[in-house]
Amino acid sequence: MKHIQIDNLDFELFIDYEQIKKRIRLMGIDISVKYADKNPVFVGVLNGCFMFMADLMKQVHVPCEVSFVKLSSYQGTQQDHIKELLGVGMDLSGREIIIVEDIIDSGNSLQHTIAALEKLNVASIAVCALLMKPDCLQHEFDNITYVGFEIDREFVVGYGLDYNGQCRNLPDIYKNVAHSETA
Ligand code: 5GP
Ligand code: MG
Ligand code: MG
Structure with missing residues (x-):
């Protein structure tokens, strides 16, 4: 499938699953x-990370643990959004963390995730992002x-990434193509 349409948006194939797998293998x-000897905890940020985490973990060949969190954003009493990290569910103090x-x-959500994990007295925090x-x-x-792939300012879907909740199930990554006014 080279092109897909969701609502009125057009998406074209951008990074196929073979490329994704190759890159993840190297990561x-x-x-x-x-x-190798650090017994890290991989902390995946749901929902978008679920496919990446599953494939990444199959390519990590050292002892480790896997956990998932969710960043809830709710309107605080002030105007600004406050974000809370949900679901940590294990003692992370002294642990080497890899955020997935x-x-x-x-980088807004990542900043909130890092700040929340830092409060838990972890030993170190590294970030592993597919895109x-x-x-x-x-x-x-x-x-x-x-980092798996550095991309331009484009909106991508598939391989865990959604548009209005859709497309997370696609094995490949697609990018939005703007309608050309002049064509
Ligand atoms: P940030 O806080 O770094 O601006 O955005 C992070 C979140 O925004 C991601 O976890 C993802 O949910 C959403 N997001 C940012 N860019 C894209 C994109 O190109 N496609 C999709 N589907 N989601 C995106
Ligand atoms: Mg995310
Ligand atoms: Mg989303």
């Missing part, structure tokens, strides 16, 4: 070398160590 090797993210866009949009980043991070 798994990098992580396995670095964390589907995509880093502005990152460097041109959209609004924060500085010194721990985004593993």
Whole structure:
């Protein structure tokens, strides 16, 4: 499937599952070398990470643990949104953490996730993201160590990433193509 349409938006095939798997294999090797004797905890941020986490973990060949969290955003009493990390469910103090993210866009959610984990007295935090949009980043991070693909300012779906809840099940990644006014 090269093209898909959801509502009135057109998407075209961008990164196919074969490319994704190849990249993840290399990321798994990098992580396995670095964390050989550290028994890291992979903390996946739901929902978007679920496919990436499943494939990544099959390529990590060192002892480790896997956990998932969810970032809930709710309107606080002030105007700004407050984000809370839900579902940690285990003692992370003293542990080497690898946050697993589907995509880093502005970096807002990642900043909240890191801040919340830092309060739990973890030993270290590294970030492993399948996709990152460097041109959209609004924060500085010194721990985004593993990035699958750097992409431009485009909206992508598939492989866990949704549009209005749809498309998470697609094995490949698609990008939105703008309708051309002049065509
Ligand atoms: P950030 O907080 O870095 O701006 O955005 C992170 C979240 O926004 C991601 O976890 C994801 O849910 C959503 N997001 C950002 N860019 C995209 C995109 O291109 N496609 C989809 N489907 N979601 C995106
Ligand atoms: Mg995410
Ligand atoms: Mg989404």
